[in-house]
Amino acid sequence: MLLLTFPVSRHFVLKSRIWSSCCRRTAAMSTLLLNQPQYSWLKELGLKEENEGVYNGAWGGKGEVVTSYCPSNNAPIARVRQATIEEYNETVIKAKEAWKIWADVPAPKRGEIVRQIGDALRKKIKLLGHLESLEMGKILVEGVGEVQEYIDICDYAVGLSRIIGGPILPSERPGHALIEQWNPVGLVGIITAFNFPVAVYGWNNALALICGDVCLWKGAPTTSLTSVAVTKIVAQVLEDNNLPGAICSLTCGGADIGNAIAKDERVDLVSFTGSTSVGKQVALKVQERFGRQLLELGGNNAIIVFEDADLTLVTPSVLFAAVGTAGQRCTTARRLFLHESIHDEIVEKLAKAYAQVRIGDPWESETLCGPLHTKQAVEMFLSAIEQGKCEGGTIVYGGKVIDRPGNYVEPTIMTGLPHDSPIVHKETFAPILYVIKFKSEEEAFAWNNEVKQGLSSSIFTKDLGRIFRWLGPKGSDCGIVNVNIPTSGAEIGGAFGGEKHTGGGRESGSDSWKHYMRRSTCTINYSKDLPLAQGIKFQ
Template structure:
């Protein structure tokens, strides 16, 4: 960096933070840990990992695999440690000043607690929280792309992704055709053991998730929503866990209370709109801001959606769905989705501390900004 003083030079250095705490959710027990931990290690940090108590065996398996890799390469296994347990483990991590950075993935409620505690000690946090992701379908949209993007977005991983599609905001001129295409596609879905490659939809994580799914359906009905495809819990052989549910579609108004909340389950809301400004307003009025998409072959519509007058989300796509983020792009959201970014070109900066250096290689000591301080 050019210095304003003669015979001086400036530079910036990046140093490791030290200990990075990772709190991961159940739905991506490997990915969230790995893209945090590996980047932290590259930056010279060590990692303490608190996985979701709902998937302890996945985390143990990951840790054992990684331990072998460390051993084979002569790296002390303590550079990455795992602590399985309930929320109390997370409390210890978030309150400990020896952990300068906490990267937490989970619900908005959890993120507000973690973010508040870490901020109270002036620590850093990366928060990847809930999403309420919408796809806007314009009159010029390729409806084949709409069907593929919306279908996987809504039912893939049983709707248990933070990027799952929750809202399909469809122009009135193509609304009925989109609705019928989706209804026909839902009839062809196979629900069952996710290890069977012929199945499209697996189970919800536990009975508590099933209860939230059922409650959301009832609340939508109370608000006046009409179900195009009915939901429900599956019973019988192969469904003994009580966690297999039917993906469902509801026709709703944009301002229903449940439409503004994230339900971590395969419930898709259909919303009709008249013009693009109205569609963007409907899209942006929810408190979450993770992923978004527009389906259009109109360049002006696409560019408006990507502009400051368009989507207010951290991720905005054109002619692909809301789900399926790639590791090369920055991942994260706005508003109640949290803050900070994981992966992407400059995400490494979050795992390091920045230092500015000025080196004087002259025999004089001039002050900056031309200040005179002669005695």
């Protein structure tokens, strides 16, 4: 049985010299959550006091030691030894060798391996969900749901493994055929963020595998335990099928490993999820070597509510989109545009709804909002609140740090700011919602599009014409364009991603699999003649 107590997590890099004293090491071990009886279930995931953060068929890790902290109380959970650059290079070599074997496996057979990965995750879904809640800080139902998302994309990829490919095209030349051939790109470097440490890897991993690619994963340093636990599950499936473990490699690390992946010509595709500022650096490094990139970056998402909206849908939708995961989703609603005729009514309803949100232990079933991931996130929250006030904003609800252990803040509603205020145009990874009045459809659509990011957006209306204008070329410029639902909660069947400073990449469903493959157009002459282009003939 899983015994529940406070959770949350943060990471702090510890230099090896700190642990030179055996006495200090022993004392540190005794304070780890992993050694407390109520957290003994962590060992069922293969975790221990100090974990190896490198996997390439064998486990290792000779780099700096990172301690993972629980965001609910900032207590240390366990430690991970990161990869050195030498270990990174060794892992890339082994991954490239593993690709030679994996690429020869037929796609439906690769799908069978992905099916087994999904089944293995099902067996550990509650344990992984608890770990993610403990280490990242999201509420338990979200942690378990995120593992389910990896399972779902595995199921999706299994079916996809039997239909990926290109068309046979009609040729204008007699006795000729045109074939669009798709082949794996090779090695996919996957760099993921702290806020979705399981699902985003799953989106990339499942599709890359059925496409015939091998994967090299660098998760966020602050969720390294989750990266290790997931890799152990995947590695066991590969081992059970006598396949090289380096097909799904892991190199835990910081900026040094991320830079190495971005600059490495041996990495055929770099999939990066994170902030726009870091994503820009990654993009420049990858482009400099003419490599492929798949970027999933920031989002400054807006909900627009028109005067004809079904108001019974608005309050729960805004609450879910703005407060869910403590405002740390890339699809979190950060801007709320309300028609002037309903502005005051909705703000009043939202303030009452916010007052009923239970903030606290992510493992308690009634909790709707857990902590922020790190103390640094709390500082950014406070900074944004102060900047908003300086720019003319008024706090309607929240705006404070909660006086309790952990990284807890009050979900916040701020009104009175102009639509183009600097703070409104800045993505703050915290539960802060800026509420702004508008007068016309044209005004609201333009304000939605004026920020640099273009991830998710939503309108609430019953006007059919407006809905299709919103979906059309002069409507939302985002990659996710919703109607009468929140900005968050995307389904795996559709492509996930955004435009502009969000990066332009697409993951998960639709034809996102094409990112992980290269295509060639093949002309086959099965006749005895040789008709040449432009009608050229040789005598």
